[in-house]
Amino acid sequence: MIRIGYVPGAFDLFHIGHLNILRQAKENCDYLIAGVAADEVLVRHKGVTPVIPLFERLEIVRNVRYVNMAHAATTNDKIEIWKELHFNVLFKGDDWRGTEKGNGLERDLASVGVDVVYFPYTQATSSSALRRTLQNIDAIATRTPNVETLEAA
Numbered sequence: 001m002i003r004i005g006y007v008p009g010a011f012d013l014f015h016i017g018h019l020n021i022l023r024q025a026k027e028n029c030d031y032l033i034a035g036v037a038a039d040e041v042l043v044r045h046k047g048v049t050p051v052i053p054l055f056e057r058l059e060i061v062r063n064v065r066y067v068n069m070a071h072a073a074t075t076n077d078k079i080e081i082w083k084e085l086h087f088n089v090l091f092k093g094d095d096w097r098g099t100e101k102g103n104g105l106e107r108d109l110a111s112v113g114v115d116v117v118y119f120p121y122t123q124a125t126s127s128s129a130l131r132r133t134l135q136n137i138d139a140i141a142t143r144t145p146n147v148e149t150l151e152a153a
Contacts, residue, residue, distance in 0.1 A: 001088070002030045002031060003028070003029040003030045003031075003088060003089055004029060004030065004031045004033065004085075004086065004087040004088050004089070005025050005026070005028065005029030005031065005032045005033065005087060005089045005090070005091055006032075006033045006034075006035055006081070006082075006085060006087035006089070006090045006091070007021055007022060007025045007032065007033070007034050007035065007090075007091045007092075008035040008037065008073060008078070008081075008090070008092070009021070009034070009035065009036065009037065010036070010037045010042055010046070010048070010050060010057070011034070011036050011037075011057045011060065011061050012042075012048075012050040012051055012052050012057060013051055013052065014052075014057075014060050014061075017093075017121070018061075019064065020119070020120075021091060021093060021119055022034060022061075022064055022066045022067060023066050024091070024119045025066070025091040025119070026066035026067070028089070028091070028117060029089055031068045031069075032066060032067055032068050032069075033067075033068065033069045033070075033071055033085055033087060034061045034062075034064075034067045034069070034070045034071065035071050035073040035081060036054065036057050036058050036061055036070055036071065036072055036073060037073045037076070038054050038072055038073060038074045039053065039054050040074075041073060041074065041075065041076050044076070045076045054072060058070045058072060071085060078090065078105060078108065078109060079108055079109070079111075079112065082109070082112055082114060087114065088113065088114055088115070089114060089115045089116075089117055090105070090109055090114055090115070090116050090117070091116075091117050091118075091119060092105070092116060092117075092118055092119075093118065093119060093120075093121035094118040094119060094120055094121050095121040096118065097118045102116075102118075
C-alpha cells in the first residue's frame with residue numbers, strides 16, 4: 001500500500017521548522033502533500049493574517065524537494081480535506097500531542113483509517129516569533145525620536 005502523507009500548515013514566513021517537518025514527513029511516506037492554509041482559514045481559525053499571500057506560500061512549498069504536491073487548504077476540516085485527497089497519514093508537530101485538538105484530530109481521522117504521526121516541534125523558531133520580531137522592528141522604526149536623542153547625535 002502506498003503511504004500518502006499530508007502535512008497541514010500555514011507555511012507563512014517559511015523557516016527551518018517548516019523544512020524539518022516536510023523532510024521528516026517525506027522520510028515517512030511515499031508521496032507527500034503539503035496543505036497550505038488559505039488566508040481566510042488562518043484569519044478564521046488562528047486569528048492571524050499571513051504576511052506572505054497564499055499563492056506565494058504555495059509556490060514556495062511546492063518547490064521544496066520533499067513535497068510532491070502543494071494543496072490550497074480552503075477549510076480547516078481535515079475530514080473534508082481527506083475526502084478530496086485520500087491521504088492515509090497526517091503529520092503534525094508534537095506540540096499537538098495529548099492536547100484536546102490533537103486528540104480530536106486523532107479520533108476524527110481514525111474513523112476514516114488515517115494515522116496521525118507527530119514529529120518534534122522546532123523550538124528555536126516559529127512564524128509567530130518571527131511575526132512578533134517584525135512587529136517590534138516596525139514599532140522601533142516608526143517611533144518618533146525624542147529631542148534628547150537628536151541633540152546627542
